[in-house]
Amino acid sequence: MVFFAILVTEVLFVLYTLLTLAGDGRVTQLVFPVAILVLLSRPSAREFFLAR
Structure with missing residues (x-):
């Protein structure tokens, strides 16, 4: 869950970040969520992170 x-x-x-991307340098805001998604895919x- x-x-x-x-x-x-x-x-x-x-x-949300992709939809509001207006060239304001928001591409750097994608780094942390994408890193978490990559870790969740492994x-x-x-x-390691979800062990009880």
């Missing part, structure tokens, strides 16, 4: 909540939140952050990282 936590995995899907984090996934949805990060996807929404990325979509099974070893998912086990």
Whole structure:
């Protein structure tokens, strides 16, 4: 359940940033959410961060 909540939140952050991208240097705001999505896509990282 936590995995899907984090996934949805990060996807929404990325979509919001892309939709409001107006050349104001907001591309750097994509770094953190994209890094989290990459980590969530790796099974070893998912086990490390979401282990109980």
